[in-house]
Amino acid sequence: MTEKTTSLAGEGNERPEAVTGNSSAVPDRARARALFERLAELPEGDPERQRIRDQLVELHLPLVEYLARRFRNRGEWLDDLIQVATIGLIKSIDRFDLGRGVEFSTYATPTIVGEIKRHFRDKGWAVRVPRRLQELKLSLTKAISDLAQREGRAPTVSELAAHLQMSEEEVLEGLESANAYSTVSLDAPDSGDEDAPAVADSLGMIDESLEGVEYRESLKPLLEKLPAREKKILLLRFFGNMTQSQIAAELGISQMHVSRLLARTLAQLRDGLTADE
Known part of the structure; x- marks a missing residue:
């Protein structure tokens, strides 16, 4: 059943390590790294790039939902927040560079949270209405x-x-x-x-x-x-x-x-x- 949010809550400002410390939200980092390595080897336009990209999105959906739930008490439908957070995830995948020396989940967390906050700034209602x-x-x-x-x-x-x-x-x-x-x-x-x-x-x-x-x-x-x-x-x-x-x-x-x-x-x-x- 779709979860409806109802009141004010925190805004996801924890360190990424704390966020991804939730066992259900932590992705398989070794698999993520392997997928990004493979993605970097493929030339632009290769049809396999989209398949790997989709796998990366699916792999990190638990993280997306975990971060979206942190905003569940601000008057928005959880499904809508997950969709917005997924946009932040896709942006992170497209921008991520293995040479940064950080785990992808650590890199992606502030981008995903920022996308959710932008959603509230641009689309939010001054007070909650049905x-x-x-x-x-x-x-x-x-x-x-x-x-x-x-x-x-x-x-x-x-x-x-x-x-x-x-x-x-x-x-x-x-x-x-x-x-x-x-x-x-x-x-x-x-x-x-x-x-x-x-x-x-x-x-x-x-x-x-x-x-x-x-x-x-x-x-x-x-x-x-x-x-x-x-x-x-x-x-x-x-x-x-x-x-x-x-x-x-x-x-x-x-x-x-x-x-x-x-x-x-x-x-x-x-x-x-x-x-x-």
């Missing part, structure tokens, strides 16, 4: 791009729902989950509305502590208490990247009304965050 929502976010991103190109404007929630054959509630859920992948800066301008102020301007005086994780967590219950329309407006504006004019068209109200509701709701959230200070 894979279903991650896939939904990816589907929405593609749908928004396709519909925007076709229509010449940002699609509405109802258009996205029809395009993806899902409910509007599921679309909104996916848009909200996108905040776990990338956050919106409070200093960013209210793009799409000419001469619009930065988001932070709607909050009154800038509160530096709003950048803290504890405030993001505190926002969750406040958002749940909002009326359905105000919550939808926030989701469409900050998670759906829709302009105030587009939101107005979606909800059938004026752009000025949307602006007032946004300002009032943001002020309400700010008051809720600072009430206990």
Whole structure:
């Protein structure tokens, strides 16, 4: 069964000797050396090179899995981590030089670990969300791009729902989950509305502590208490990247009304965050 990872863990910084000290992860070093010696003798383009390369990959898969498991508590599927780690293994095989005077497993370990860390930097989510929502976010991103190109404007929630054959509630859920992948800066301008102020301007005086994780967590219950329309407006504006004019068209109200509701709701959230200070 595929193992799913769930929380933060260490990042594989042990010395390679310690890592490969695990008996189940230690490859047959004598066989590995013999394979690398044979590989060095073969000319480029020789079909036997690929066969030996495949044997080296298979021989070191226990090491790959062992290193991947060290990152199993960071919100990624273990199978995905093993695939990423295997890429690091293949890079190590292609770059390894017997003349370095080190065992291959010692040489490969930092490369494999580095590949896994790069995966988290490039693809990681700010907070852990279920894979279903991650896939939904990816589907929405593609749908928004396709519909925007076709229509010449940002699609509405109802258009996205029809395009993806899902409910509007599921679309909104996916848009909200996108905040776990990338956050919106409070200093960013209210793009799409000419001469619009930065988001932070709607909050009154800038509160530096709003950048803290504890405030993001505190926002969750406040958002749940909002009326359905105000919550939808926030989701469409900050998670759906829709302009105030587009939101107005979606909800059938004026752009000025949307602006007032946004300002009032943001002020309400700010008051809720600072009430206990």
